[in-house]
Amino acid sequence: MSKPQPARGMRDILPGEAAIRDWVQSKILATYRRFGYTRIETPALENIQLLTGDDGGENAKLVFKVMKRGEKLDLARPGMTEDDLVDLGLRFDLTVPLVRFFTSNRAQLPRVFKAIQIGPVWRAERPQKGRYRQFTQCDIDIIGLDEGLAEAELLVASAEALLSIGFEGFTIRFNDRRILTAIANAAGVEPARHGSVFITLDKLDKIGVDGVKGELGMQGFTEAQIDRLTRMLDGVDGISVEDFAKRLGNSLSGDVVNLARDVLDSVSADAGTRYKARFDPTLVRGMGYYTGPVFEIAQPGYDFSIAGGGRYDKMVGKLSGEEAPACGFSIGFERVVTILMDKKFAPPTEAKLTALLVPDGTPLARALSASQALRASGVAPSLFPLEKKLGRQLEGLQASGFTHYALLDGDGAPAIKEMKAPARG
Amino acid sequence: MSKPQPARGMRDILPGEAAIRDWVQSKILATYRRFGYTRIETPALENIQLLTGDDGGENAKLVFKVMKRGEKLDLARPGMTEDDLVDLGLRFDLTVPLVRFFTSNRAQLPRVFKAIQIGPVWRAERPQKGRYRQFTQCDIDIIGLDEGLAEAELLVASAEALLSIGFEGFTIRFNDRRILTAIANAAGVEPARHGSVFITLDKLDKIGVDGVKGELGMQGFTEAQIDRLTRMLDGVDGISVEDFAKRLGNSLSGDVVNLARDVLDSVSADAGTRYKARFDPTLVRGMGYYTGPVFEIAQPGYDFSIAGGGRYDKMVGKLSGEEAPACGFSIGFERVVTILMDKKFAPPTEAKLTALLVPDGTPLARALSASQALRASGVAPSLFPLEKKLGRQLEGLQASGFTHYALLDGDGAPAIKEMKAPARG
Numbered sequence: 001m002s003k004p005q006p007a008r009g010m011r012d013i014l015p016g017e018a019a020i021r022d023w024v025q026s027k028i029l030a031t032y033r034r035f036g037y038t039r040i041e042t043p044a045l046e047n048i049q050l051l052t053g054d055d056g057g058e059n060a061k062l063v064f065k066v067m068k069r070g071e072k073l074d075l076a077r078p079g080m081t082e083d084d085l086v087d088l089g090l091r092f093d094l095t096v097p098l099v100r101f102f103t104s105n106r107a108q109l110p111r112v113f114k115a116i117q118i119g120p121v122w123r124a125e126r127p128q129k130g131r132y133r134q135f136t137q138c139d140i141d142i143i144g145l146d147e148g149l150a151e152a153e154l155l156v157a158s159a160e161a162l163l164s165i166g167f168e169g170f171t172i173r174f175n176d177r178r179i180l181t182a183i184a185n186a187a188g189v190e191p192a193r194h195g196s197v198f199i200t201l202d203k204l205d206k207i208g209v210d211g212v213k214g215e216l217g218m219q220g221f222t223e224a225q226i227d228r229l230t231r232m233l234d235g236v237d238g239i240s241v242e243d244f245a246k247r248l249g250n251s252l253s254g255d256v257v258n259l260a261r262d263v264l265d266s267v268s269a270d271a272g273t274r275y276k277a278r279f280d281p282t283l284v285r286g287m288g289y290y291t292g293p294v295f296e297i298a299q300p301g302y303d304f305s306i307a308g309g310g311r312y313d314k315m316v317g318k319l320s321g322e323e324a325p326a327c328g329f330s331i332g333f334e335r336v337v338t339i340l341m342d343k344k345f346a347p348p349t350e351a352k353l354t355a356l357l358v359p360d361g362t363p364l365a366r367a368l369s370a371s372q373a374l375r376a377s378g379v380a381p382s383l384f385p386l387e388k389k390l391g392r393q394l395e396g397l398q399a400s401g402f403t404h405y406a407l408l409d410g411d412g413a414p415a416i417k418e419m420k421a422p423a424r425g
Numbered sequence: 426m427s428k429p430q431p432a433r434g435m436r437d438i439l440p441g442e443a444a445i446r447d448w449v450q451s452k453i454l455a456t457y458r459r460f461g462y463t464r465i466e467t468p469a470l471e472n473i474q475l476l477t478g479d480d481g482g483e484n485a486k487l488v489f490k491v492m493k494r495g496e497k498l499d500l501a502r503p504g505m506t507e508d509d510l511v512d513l514g515l516r517f518d519l520t521v522p523l524v525r526f527f528t529s530n531r532a533q534l535p536r537v538f539k540a541i542q543i544g545p546v547w548r549a550e551r552p553q554k555g556r557y558r559q560f561t562q563c564d565i566d567i568i569g570l571d572e573g574l575a576e577a578e579l580l581v582a583s584a585e586a587l588l589s590i591g592f593e594g595f596t597i598r599f600n601d602r603r604i605l606t607a608i609a610n611a612a613g614v615e616p617a618r619h620g621s622v623f624i625t626l627d628k629l630d631k632i633g634v635d636g637v638k639g640e641l642g643m644q645g646f647t648e649a650q651i652d653r654l655t656r657m658l659d660g661v662d663g664i665s666v667e668d669f670a671k672r673l674g675n676s677l678s679g680d681v682v683n684l685a686r687d688v689l690d691s692v693s694a695d696a697g698t699r700y701k702a703r704f705d706p707t708l709v710r711g712m713g714y715y716t717g718p719v720f721e722i723a724q725p726g727y728d729f730s731i732a733g734g735g736r737y738d739k740m741v742g743k744l745s746g747e748e749a750p751a752c753g754f755s756i757g758f759e760r761v762v763t764i765l766m767d768k769k770f771a772p773p774t775e776a777k778l779t780a781l782l783v784p785d786g787t788p789l790a791r792a793l794s795a796s797q798a799l800r801a802s803g804v805a806p807s808l809f810p811l812e813k814k815l816g817r818q819l820e821g822l823q824a825s826g827f828t829h830y831a832l833l834d835g836d837g838a839p840a841i842k843e844m845k846a847p848a849r850g
Contacts, residue, residue, distance in 0.1 A: 003528045003745050007472045007513055012526050014533060015463035015540075022454070022464060029447070036778055036807025038440035038825060039447060043559050044469065044515075044545060045489070047432045064470070067490045067511060069549050075505055082500065085510070086492060088432055090469075101437050103428045108439060110821050112809050115440075120469060124494050134468045148789040149808040156800065259789065266793030270800055320428050353461055364573040364684065368691030375581065375695055382461025383574040384537050396535050400463060 009127035010134055015400070020340055021136070021333075023347035024165050025118055028138060028331060031161040032116045035153065037140050039116040042097040044090055050100055051089040054318075057288050062123040063089040064133075090122040094139045095289075095312070095328060102143050103320035112144040118333070130338070139309075141328035147311060151293050152263045154329040155277070156270050158297070158307055161331060163274060166345070167299060170306065171276045174264055174295045175283035177310070178256045179241075182248050183281065187228040189221065195288065197221070197229070202284035205303070209234075233282055241279040259293065285310050295329070302339065307331045354404040354416055355397045356381035357390075362408060373413050374406065381406065394419055434552035435559055440825070445765055446561070446758075448772035449590050450543055453563060453756065456586040457541045460578065462565050464541040467522040469515055475525055476514040479743075482713050487548040488514040489558075515547040519564045520714075520737070520753060527568050528745035537569040543758070555763070564734075566753035572736060576718050577688045579754040580702065581695050583722070583732055586756060588699060591770070592724060595731065596701045599689055599720045600708035602735070603681045604666075607673050608706065612653040614646065620713065622646070622654070627709035630728070634659075658707055666704040684718065710735050720754070727764065732756045779829040779841055780822050781806035782815075787833060798838050799831065806831065819844055 006012055013021065029039065051063045066088040067073060077084060091097050094117045102113065118138045125133060140157065142150040155172055162170060180201075184194045200215045207215070209230055216226045232247060241260040245252045260279055267277040285294040285308055294310035309329035317323035356374065358367045367383070374381045386407065387393040394405060398419050406414035431437055438446065454464065476488045491513040492498060502509060516522050519542045527538065543563045550558060565582065567575040580597055587595060605626075609619045625640045632640070634655055641651045657672060666685040670677045685704055692702040710719040710733055719735035734754035742748035781799065783792045792808070799806045811832065812818040819830060823844050831839035 003531075004472070004475055004525050005529050006468055006525075007470050010468035010470060012468070012530055013466035014530060015465055018464040018466055021466075026451070034775060034778070034805045036780065036805075036825070036827065039443040040440055041438035041443055041446075043431055043435035043437070045432050045435060045547070045559065047429070050429055064494075064513070065492045066515075067492055067507070069489075073507075075507065075510075080500055082492070082498075085500075088489070090491075100429050100431075104430050105437055105439060106428075110825055111812070114807065122470070134470065145808075145810070149783060149792060149810070152793050152796070153808050157805070160805070262789040262793055265790065266797050269794070269797050350459060353459070355461065358574060364687040365690065367574060368577050368687055369694070371577070372691050372694050380459045380461075380582070380585070382539065383570075383578050385570070385574070387536070400461070400535055402461065 009125070009132055011132050017337065017341060019347050019349070019401075020345060021337055024333070024337060024340065025138070027164045028161045029116065029118065031164045032140055032157055035114075035157040035160075037114040037116045037157070039118070040098075040101060041117070041119065042091070042094075042101050044120070044122075045088045046091055046097060046100065048086050048089045050096065051092065053096075054288075057286075059092040059123060062125055063092055064122050064124050065089050092123050093121050094119065094137045094330075095141070095287075095315075098139070098141055098143075098328075099315045099319050099326070102316060102324070102326075103322075106320075106322075110144075112142065115139075115141050115143070117141075132334075136333045137330055138333040139328055139330040141326060143316065143324050143326045145327070146325050147292050147327070148259055148263065150325075150327040151259075151295070151311070152266050154309065154327060155263070155267050155295060158329045158331060159267070159271065159275055162297065162306070162336075165336065165340070167306070167336070167339075168274050170297050170299045171278060172267060172271075172295060172297050173280040173283045174260060174277060174293065175280055176256055176260055176293045177290050178292065179244070179248075179252060179260075179281055180284065182252050183229065183232055186232060186248055186251060187225050189225055189229075193221075198284045199286075201229075201233075201282060202286060204233075204282050236281050238278065239281070244279065244281050263293070287312075289315050293327070299339070302335075304335060305332065306335050306339070349401050350403070352379070352404055353402045354379050354381045354406060355402045356383050356414065357386040357393070357405060357407050358383060359386045359408065367408060370408050370414055374416075377413075379416065434550070434557055436557050442762065442766060444772050444774070444826075445770060446762055449758070449762060449765065450563070452589045453586045454541065454543065456589045457565055457582055460539075460582040460585075462539040462541045462582070464543070465523075465526060466542070466544065467516070467519075467526050469545070469547075470513045471516055471522060471525065473511050473514045475521060476517065478521075479713075482711075484517040484548060487550055488517055489547050489549050490514050517548050518546055519544065519562050519755075520566070520712075520740075523564070523566055523568075523753075524740045524744050524751070527741060527749070527751075528747075531745075531747075535569075537567065540564075540566050540568070542566075557759075561758045562755055563758040564753055564755040566751060568741065568749050568751045570752070571750050572717050572752070573684055573688065575750075575752040576684075576720070576736070577691050579734065579752060580688070580692050580720060583754045583756060584692070584696065584700055587722065587731070587761075590761065590765070592731070592761070592764075593699050595722050595724045596703060597692060597696075597720060597722050598705040598708045599685060599702060599718065600705055601681055601685055601718050602715050603717065604669070604673075604677060604685075604706055605709065607677050608654065608657055611657060611673055611676060612650050614650055614654075618646075623709045624711075626654075626658075626707060627711060629658075629707050661706050663703065664706070669704065669706050688718070712737075714740055718752070724764070727760075729760060730757065731760050731764070774826050775828070777804070777829055778827045779804050779806045779831060780827045781808050781839065782811040782818070782830060782832050783808060784811045784833060792833060795833050795839055799841075802838075804841065 065086040068087045245257045289312045290310040291313045292311035296305040296308035311327040313325045406416045490511040493512045670682045714737045715735040716738045717736035721730040721733035736752040738750045831841045
């Protein structure tokens with residue numbers, strides 16, 4: 001009989017990791033609550049039309065689709081397409097459902113709505129090492145607030161959330177889609193092809209300047225365009241947004257420049273020596289729905305970002321016909337957990353977790369009255385049958401987080417003993 | 426443009442309820458952890474074969490099924506059945522996935538495995554008031570422990586979990602499937618039809634003795650059988666398991682009687698005046714997989730149970746070929762939340778949640794430096810534009826949990842003011 005396994009691309013979360021996940025979640029939640037954000041939840045399943053619309057981009061192709069049920073399902077129909085068979089899908093992110101939530105519940109929500117969402121999303125990607133088809137996202141969003149205040153608050157709150165779980169020395173990278181547009185314009189790229197330029201530029205970290213040049217060339221951009229683009233982005237490490245605006249020949253609106261400068265000044269003052277915030281005109285962020293500032297957080301020593309977000313002012317209007325400005329930031333929950341697991345991080349546990357070991361043949365009434373007596377004294381003993389090799393059993397219990405044990409060997413109340421400190425490898 | 430809504434039978438969880446849910450979950454988790462249980466998580470999607478097997482019973486018919494993807498999906502195939510189209514399903518409970526988890530990860534788990542699971546499950550039931558197609562379950566299970574110790578610990582830990590969220594005066598009802606079998610035998614019902622008797626008996630609370638008699642009659646049981654059954658269960662309110670065993674003519678094994686008595690004595694000693702535990706030979710619990718003790722918790726004033734569980738010693742062996750005894754208890758998370766919402770329960774919130782109100786036209790740099798100054802003084806202000814009617818805005822903020830506010834109206838650091846106590850309806 002072969003043992004059943006998790007479905008392909010899915011995984012189980014064992015106790016050690018689950019404890020870390022719960023701890024991370026509770027710390028992040030507490031921080032965001034302190035900043036006045038409230039948690040909401042949306043269902044995992046949404047109507048399929050919502051998920052396969054434009055705003056999902058590439059992710060919309062990765063939706064797990066749910067079959068219609070009962071009478072609605074007609075398998076005998078000739079020339080059937082997927083649309084005839086499917087009515088629901090599993091959400092692939094928390095942003096599309098948030099916008100749907102906001103439009104469905106707008107009358108009951110405050111005018112400026114600050115939301116926390118933490119929950120699983122699903123994408124039918126080709127499984128690969130470290131990437132799974134179900135993973136947890138952790139987003140905060142502000143709907144109803146124009147640019148400036150919102151961005152600064154999202155950045156500071158998310159930085160505090162990361163600090164609360166022990167991260168520090170990270171760097172916030174900040175850019176604006178309108179600056180990217182100005183770059184593409186200045187390079188002589190027609191607006192319809194800006195998207196292609198941005199997608200390639202997004203890979204700069206991974207494939208370098210030569211890689212970007214090569215890819216743009218393959219896409220048919222002229223040598224002059226590519227040259228202008230790369231020269232504009234050469235040596236921008238640490239450049240101020242004002243200096244970069246000069247490099248662009250002042251084609252940028254002063255509002256865009258002031259916004260980036262003011263947000264970065266404010267966040268930097270907050271950061272002190274704990275983390276950094278800097279302008280980075282090469283930052284793109286993948287999603288097509290961003291309309292203004294975009295930002296992410298990089299942690300030294302890791303080649304992936306640990307948080308990312310931006311402003312998406314058109315999505316609410318597109319879905320509901322009533323506009324509302326919106327901006328969000330997402331902490332890469334799985335990445336953060338992976339980093340903590342790599343570091344062998346152990347979250348704080350119960351100070352006095354006690355196992356009550358019951359020898360074979362002990363009358364049930366005796367075992368239960370002993371455990372009851374312990375509970376009456378304020379201990380919550382966890383009952384286990386005594387195994388033949390006590391030493392080995394205690395090692396196992398320690399690995400599960402137990403700090404104390406009591407052996408039910410005499411008639412009276414069992415004595416609680418502290419376990420020896422485990423030998424550390 | 427019509428506003429998109431949650432999918433049929435699904436619902437959004439708004440901030441007020443989400444805060445209660447998080448609080449309930451954190452209290453229950455803390456209690457179970459104190460008893461030495463560790464949390465695990467399984468993926469929402471499992472291979473469809475696992476979910477549509479025998480042990481799901483009626484629930485297996487309610488699985489949301491996920492379509493195959495890419496090359497695996499062939500819509501043009503003639504005579505196609507559901508099996509050709511579907512490879513995954515959403516879990517309908519946490520017990521089947523737990524057993525799969527245990528068999529997949531057995532080598533990495535302690536010999537006696539005490540698990541907590543809290544998470545959503547999905548059932549494609551006909552939507553009705555107060556019942557949704559996605560809901561949260563909250564289970565603890567012990568795998569690897571024989572009857573007695575396990576049941577007592579599950580009951581006491583779950584009672585403590587309920588006490589920790591403010592429930593009291595509830596009653597634990599305890600029975601054993603082997604006692605139900607003895608009842609059916611004593612009534613002269615052939616073993617193949619025991620299941621039908623139990624399903625009908627399970628409705629005693631709802632349809633009364635006459636209802637049960639009627640339903641058994643319709644199922645073709647003889648008047649003599651029905652008469653014996655109902656007489657055996659007449660006036661059993663408060664009966665001890667020993668007295669009930671006598672009524673059954675001592676056809677019950679002494680072990681079964683002693684088990685019920687010892688567990689009830691121990692739990693009652695623990696309960697004191699806080700809750701009750703009693704034997705109830707009419708208790709059935711729906712699932713077909715139970716093999717021994719079954720139990721549930723009833724809260725006065727509510728006609729549904731708020732927790733239920735039992736022993737299922739055959740499931741692990743059936744799935745993996747290697748037997749392991751198992752027993753679980755599930756708190757009705759949604760029911761508990763509903764009761765707390767009915768009672769207008771409000772979980773504890775931030776002691777000093779502060780809104781910083783920014784008048785229209787304030788320079789961004791000024792707003793951000795003021796908020797930064799507040800953060801430097803230890804407050805995490807939540808930024809909002811000042812609205813025209815301050816009183817109304819403050820009311821809204823109070824409804825969202827804010828206790829303090831500061832108005833950015835002068836040049837210096839804004840003063841933090843406490844909001845007036847809200848007028849209570």
